[in-house]
Amino acid sequence: MTAICLPRLALLFSMLAALPGMAAWAQAPTAYTLSGQVRSSTGEALPGATVAVPALGLGVAADAQGAFTLSLPAGRHQVLVRFIGYQPLTRALTLSRDQRLNLVLLAEGNELDEVVVEGAVTLQEKLRSTQMGVETLTIREAKLLPALFGEVDILKTLQLKPGVQNGGEGTSGLFVRGGSSDQNLVLLDNALVYNPNHLFGLFSVFNSDAVQSVDLYKSGFPAQFGGRLSSVVDVKLRAGSREKIGVTGGIGLISSRLTVEGPLANHKGSFIVSGRRTYFDIFTRALNQRNEGVEDYQPIPSYFFYDLNAKANYRLGEKDELFASAYLGRDDFSFQSLSSFNFDFAWGNTLGVVRWQHTFSPKLLLNTSAAVTDYKYTLGNRLDQFSFDLGSAIRDYTGRVDLDWLPTDRHTLKLGAAFTEHRFGVGRLQASAQDNRFNFGADVRYSGQEIGLYASDNFKVNDKWQLEGGLRLSGFQSGSEQYGGVEPRAAARYSLNDRTSLKLNYALMYQYVHLVTNSGATLPTDIWYPSRLSVKPQRSQQVSAGASFLLGGGKYLLTNEAYYKWGQNQVDFRDGAQLFVNAELDGEFLFGRGWSYGNELYLEKKTGRTTGWIGYTLAWAWRNFQPQRGTTGINRGTDYSPSYDRRHSLTAVVIHQLSPRLNVTASLVYSSGAPTTLPLGRFAFQDVASSEQEVVPVYPDRNTYRLIPYHRLDLGVVWKLKPNRLFRDSDLTFSVYNAYNRRNAYFIFFDTVKDKASGQIIDYRAQQVSLFPTIPSVTYNFHF
Known part of the structure; x- marks a missing residue:
């Protein structure tokens, strides 16, 4: 069999090599690799910096870590490195083997260290x-x-x-x-x-x-x-400075921030620690204490949040670098009444990541990482001698391996694998009395294992065509149930000329964990639930096509994208569903399909004294849940729009530099009103036993009404202060949220209208609740 197959394989490869563009793939050009990293003088990576050899017309942009790889012929070359806000760097070198460079750029004038590429x-x-x-x-x-x-x-x-x-x-x-x-x-x-x-x-x-x-x-x-x-x-997250200690912070109306960064171990590494905290609770507690003992005073709830970010990196050797990142965040909401009723609600995220990066060669890079993610909330009530506690949590342990390989100038390969152990705390309930009359608890927990294997190739066929193909194999197991899927990804770009390109892509995705929520927005009490029993993985596919145009000599980019997305096993809940501490929660789910389509028009400018963007979206979103599981489905199986469907959306953002020390900004937002459900009418009936009249609202189909359109204008001014002995850089940021005081609808409720003489209810009137009027604010930011 081998004697027969080898000639056929040889013939196949020779035929492939004869195809246009395939010869370049089969035989890599004789060249050496120049690679390395572009950083600022403070050690910050500079993503997007250009590394070029003008004499050869070759160049490349650094990636998110400031890393670059460039294939060059042997010989002497002048390498030019540029990055907006930094002085250009020219480096002469003789290339006779693969070589790695660490390139450091100096900031121009008094530019801030945080300047990023915007050219x-x-x-x-x-x-x-x-x-x-x-x-x-x-x-x-x-x-x-x-x-x-x-x-x-x-x-x-x-x-x-x-x-x-x-x-x-x-x-x-x-x-x-x-x-x-x-x-x-x-x-x-x-x-x-x-x-x-x-x-x-x-x-x-x-x-x-x-x-x-x-x-x-x-x-x-x-x-x-x-x-x-x-x-x-x-x-x-940012990497800290490898050159010197730096302190950055800000003092605002509701919170303050402080960041410390600096080098580690003779500049072989760096660290950054950044913290933030609000001070709502300081004022509310002081106000409550001041009014303690005042008759009929209602205490104000206490609330605060804080978060802490940390990251460190250390170069182990020429080819190895170690990274560690961590996050801790907590929200705390509490209410203590003058009576014996107390309420406490806390939630937050904790995560940690360790990543080892090994460079086998300038064209082969390996990243291996391990991560822990934990999210939980607890809700507690205290009333006299009785207590009630409710909670939920999810914890993940993840390990992954990612390999980046550049076999030729035309191919960029990515391969990898990831495994996650999910642990779901769907609901925990504890109730007790101090006199031990009762004490009971309930705890619903599940686990799940998720795996993913992927491979992708970005193939530059020629100057006109560039293709990207990928395949992801995913699987999930919870208990005895197992699920899996094949997720193809494909993209193509065709350049009509150096100013115009056409693009097309397709993606299929699976989702194995689901958010249990009965509202349109994510709340801290929402519960994550695995695919198990009747709850199958969600699945969606998306096709999109678009065109991009460089205008105005390359100062503007205009893009137009159209998309169509359709999905199966979309999740919702039956009316009256019991979502908390339910060991049979899967029985509360309803399953249906969803689809959406639209067109997005986007114009952006990133150079000059005036920058910004304008975006307009025309879109539709639909869902359909047929009668099932003893119910009539949703809206009796007819199509309906979810609460986040918006027909028209328009945003405009302008950033203008009046002087090197003064920037003014504005952002305008407009969108169609959100779908909502309001009572169609009411009917009254007489309770014979109590002789009281009960009024019951009558609701139509879900989301048959829309709120009024939403629009808002925000204005801002950033004034950079002159450097002094203490602060190298500082600024005052003034902003006005909702500048023309638009009363946007947060929600609608119905108030009663009573007859003045009899006191009887004669009508119900819709009332709009608005959240934010015009809100001015000022923040002082500093760096030393």
């Missing part, structure tokens, strides 16, 4: 990339934009991108291209974050002082990501 190179890379639906958020942009209470929030900034909807006024939840909130994969240095919100969703858990970069994938998901259906939010 035409970024737009060129987006034009040439096969990825679609990717938004990269710079921390500088996030810090310049006006924010609620002056608290910079990267998730709220992502809501300003097309295709991303919020969960309501003031919330930081994300609903991407018609997907629900639990269908977003949120990662912090590759560790999963289950609840990325503080203050019931008003702020995200990400401290901007500790964040290096944020990437949002709305489609064309790379094969290394899995487990969710709608989007990937990939957040990377």
Whole structure:
């Protein structure tokens, strides 16, 4: 058999090599590899920095870690390194073997160390990339934009991108291209974050002082990501300075921040520690103490949150580097009445990641990591001698291996595997009395094992065509139930010319864990539940196509993307479902299908004194749940729109530099009203026993009404102060949230209208509740 197969294989390879573009793949050009990393003088990686050899017309942009790889012929070369905000660097070298360089750039003038790439190179890379639906958020942009209470929030900034909807006024939840909130994969240095919100969703858990970069994938998901259906939010923490100790912080209306960073072990490594805390509780407790003993005074609940980020890296040798990241965040809400009733509610995330990076060669890189993620909440009531405690939790132990390989200049291969042990605490209940009249508890727990294997190849066929194909094999087991799926990913880019490109991609995703919620927005009390028994994995597919155009001499990038997404085994709940401490929770689920489609138009500018973007989305989202499991389904099996469906969305962001020390910013948001369910009418009946009249509301189909359209204008000013002996850099940030005081609808309730003479109810009147009026704020930021 071998004698027969070998000639056939040889013939097959010779035929493949004869195909256009395949010869370059089969035979790598004779060249040496120049690789390395681009950093600032403070040790900060500079993603997007360009490393080029102008004489040969060759160049490459550094990745998110500042790393680059470039194939060059043997001989002498002049290497030019550029990065906006930094002095250009020219390095002469003679290449006679593979070589690695550590390139350090010096900041120009008095530019802040946090300057990030925002030049035409970024737009060129987006034009040439096969990825679609990717938004990269710079921390500088996030810090310049006006924010609620002056608290910079990267998730709220992502809501300003097309295709991303919020969960309501003031919330930081994300609903991407018609997907629900639990269908977003949120990662912090590759560790999963289950609840990325503080203050019931008003702020995200990400401290901007500790964040290096944020990437949002709305489609064309790379094969290394899995487990969710709608989007990937990939957040990377900053590495600390390897040169000197630095302190950065800020003092705002509701919170303060402090970050310390510096070198480790003779500049072989670095560390960064960043903390943030609110002080709501300080004022509320002082006010409660001041009014203690005042008749009819109602105490104000106490609330605060804090979070702590830490990261360290250490170079073990020429080819090995070790990284460690950690996050701890807690929210605490408590109420102590003047009577004997007490209420306590606490929730938070804890995670830790250790990653070892080994460089086999400039073209072969291995990353091995281990992570622990823990999310839990506890809710407790105390009334006289009785106590009641409710809680839920999920903990993950994850190990993964990722291999990056550049076999030729035309191919970029990624391969890897990941395994996660999930431990679900679906519900824990404890009730007792101090006199021991009763004491009982209940605890519902499950476990699940998730595995993923992936491989992808980015293939540059020629100057016109670039292809990317990926395959992910995923599986999940909980108890005796096992599930699995094949997840293909494919993308293509065709360049009409150096200013125009066409793109197309397809992705299939599986989701094996589900968020148990009975509201449109993520709440701390929501429960994560595994695929088991009747609860099958969710599945979705998405096709998208688009065109990108560089305009105005490369200063503007205009993109237009259309998408269609459809999914099976979407999850909802029967009316009156018992969601807490239910050992048979799977019996409360209903299953259906969902689909969404739309078009996203996006124009951005990243150079000059005026930068920003404009985005417009026209979109539809639908769901259908047929009669099942003894119910009539939802809306009797007819199609309906989920609460996060928005027909029209428009965002405009402008950042203008009036002078080197003064920036003004503005952001305008408009979206169609959210679908909601309101009573159609009411009927009254007389209780014969009590002679009292009862009024019962009558509800129509789900989400048959829409709230009024949402729109808001935010304004901001950032004034950089002159350096002094204490502070090298400092600024005052002024912002006005909801500048023209738009009363946006938070929710609707019905108030009674009574007859003045008889006191009888004669009508019901809808009342709108608005959350935020015009809110000015000021924050002082410093760095020394």
